[in-house]
Amino acid sequence: MKHAITPARAAEMIPDGASLLIGGFMGVGTPHRLIDALVAVGRRDLTVIANDTAKPGIGIGRLIAAGCVARVVASHIGLNPETQAGMISGAIEVELVPQGTLVERIRAGGVGLGGVLTATGVGTPVEEGKDKLEIDGTVYLLERPIRADFALIAARQCDYVGNLEYTLTAHNFNPVMALAGKTVIAEPDHILPIGAIPPDAVKTPGVLVDHILERKP
Amino acid sequence: MKHAITPARAAEMIPDGASLLIGGFMGVGTPHRLIDALVAVGRRDLTVIANDTAKPGIGIGRLIAAGCVARVVASHIGLNPETQAGMISGAIEVELVPQGTLVERIRAGGVGLGGVLTATGVGTPVEEGKDKLEIDGTVYLLERPIRADFALIAARQCDYVGNLEYTLTAHNFNPVMALAGKTVIAEPDHILPIGAIPPDAVKTPGVLVDHILERKP
């Protein structure tokens, strides 16, 4: 059984220079309160691994605007001119990864596979510097697993064990990222007693979750 | 919207010599009515890819006993002496695969990855004849993806679209196998109208399901 912590307490756990997997897709299914807490304490030199950096003022866009982020691994930064400007000026190092490759790299890190063999990116700039393997007549890129110091997970609700439920398009990267953080912090909207989430509805087992943020005010 | 078919009609679709992914773990979460229909029409020379072959008289054990099966890919055959006897006599070709490797190979087939890189099996007889890759200091086996002509899936219930729900330990290989059959036949206990299974409860989207077996009598 776990105890809920405040956003400020969660931000204290995360040091400058930490790598963070952050759930969400254009701010949907993103742990907004955790992000705001990191901005509030002025974290620096963070590595953010996420599908995108949303827009200025929204979700991960706030971390970018506050200068918290030194490195981004994402599939898309096109709707955030601040990330693009940071990339061009050299203030932010950006690695662009095809979306399906990104989610599989994180999954591989989380489930202990040595890499991902995907045809996505073959014949494009994505293949630069990577090993290629021909298997049964098809060429695949060998993409490396991704893990991070922390995974910041947004969930619709959780129980006292930490079992998580997600909803609609707010699932996105969250269930996979919850496998790949050394420390996993979940930000649920609601917290329910044990037994209120039936076993079949659980999408992230509570054993993966280290800390639960207090419920949405 | 799909229409339910009878077990006999399903068995007709599956020719002698077909490869079948069959869900279940020791008969739990196994499509029993589909298996009985295959036995009834006397199919021959089938390849069965499944976690195990259950026990004589149960689930896949019935296919074995009826002489329908020429080849088995499984992680465990220890509780079915008939499979073991077939393996020793040469009547059944058996490939033994570690359970976690088996499920990932099927997933790789289903989601279009070129293979699985796992440390499981390194230094054991499982590595024989397989490529090994050293990635960042760890040695991994390159295991091949698995697909099959048919996937026979047991589900607790489905809707008219074919969306599937599973329960408790009857999930096992079913959700992954539903990704990797050229033709997917689902055997639900219950069939519900569209909308009765909410989007967040769907574990196999109906677009993956080609045919739905009529509900349990």
Add this chain to the structure above:
Amino acid sequence: MDAKERIARRVALEVEEGTLVNLGIGLPSLVANYLPEGVNVHFQAENGVIGLGARPPEGMEDRDLTDAGGGFVTAVPGAASIDSAMSFGLIRGGHLDMTVLGGLQVDERGYLANWMVPGKMVPGMGGAMDLVAGAKRVIVAMVHAAKGAPKIVPECTLPLTAARRVSLIVTELCVIEPTAAGLVLRELAEGVSLEEVRGLTSASLILEGEPRVMPLA
């Protein structure tokens, strides 16, 4: 009828009953407005839903239900929530019947470039590389030329999205099918001449008999 509507109407005729279809943001998303009466399609939003519906009624928007562009959407009855691993598993694994995407360039090999302009625009590839590498059919829906400059070129000068021949190119002027032999001009829009198309196309176009008039319904 403007160019975009013409393109969307023509692409809509390619959509087949019961298939799984992914429409890119922008022009491709208009295709949903022109589906033939009675055609039942499963639209995938790669950020997390199968069964993407229209815009919600005023005031009924849910922050956890958006399309890949971040706009509020609905889910049709029978929809399924999917996480990013399932979403791209469907795309990469060959379960997606068709994707419609915009283009910056397409060349005589049928290769598409649509994700970056070096030195100018580096938004990231998002899901485009997986979609082009994985979908069964890839339809490029784009305005024929960029302010008079050809976009259908002998060989892409912009970085490729995938080294895969797309299935069809639909512009407001014509329909072109990339084949092993090159780009075959299949249809001309009503009132558009071959010379006009050739004048706005730097790639060689192959004629196999007379192009038919591009149907719009």
Add this chain to the structure above:
Amino acid sequence: MDAKERIARRVALEVEEGTLVNLGIGLPSLVANYLPEGVNVHFQAENGVIGLGARPPEGMEDRDLTDAGGGFVTAVPGAASIDSAMSFGLIRGGHLDMTVLGGLQVDERGYLANWMVPGKMVPGMGGAMDLVAGAKRVIVAMVHAAKGAPKIVPECTLPLTAARRVSLIVTELCVIEPTAAGLVLRELAEGVSLEEVRGLTSASLILEGEPRVMPLA
């Protein structure tokens, strides 16, 4: 107290609060009966549940809720259903804190053989290879010798389960910790002499000071 109970009681002392634990079938499964009062553990059944509970009351068995041996079980409040991909993702990905498995042989390198006897018994490895390769701690719980024949040997003659040094060997006679230097004898059961253990062990045993008396509670 018989040998098996002694082994199970000693192993139970290794189980730590709040951890995820997988018990093999047979002897290892007895460990659950001897947990110290108040210790809260998540038991995984690799066939599909976290939060495995005791046998169900008479008449309350559910055909869809069994353990990896196929026996009816319960799920504790807060349990989570998991499919095989998640189950082995947890095992392979380093999320499983401890597994307890039976053994046929363990050698001076700490390597375990427990899944086949060539020419005699080929049940398949099931989940054993993934468990030994992936769990944070691997405890071998076995009767010390097989009818007088040593099972703790200089080098395994049976095929290995994994080329990984297990964490601890617990028998009814003693507790041995495999280390880089070899097998260190840590504990002797009450009334058991060093000579007795040496007589039933063909591997070299290292002494680091006096072995303590094996605690059973």
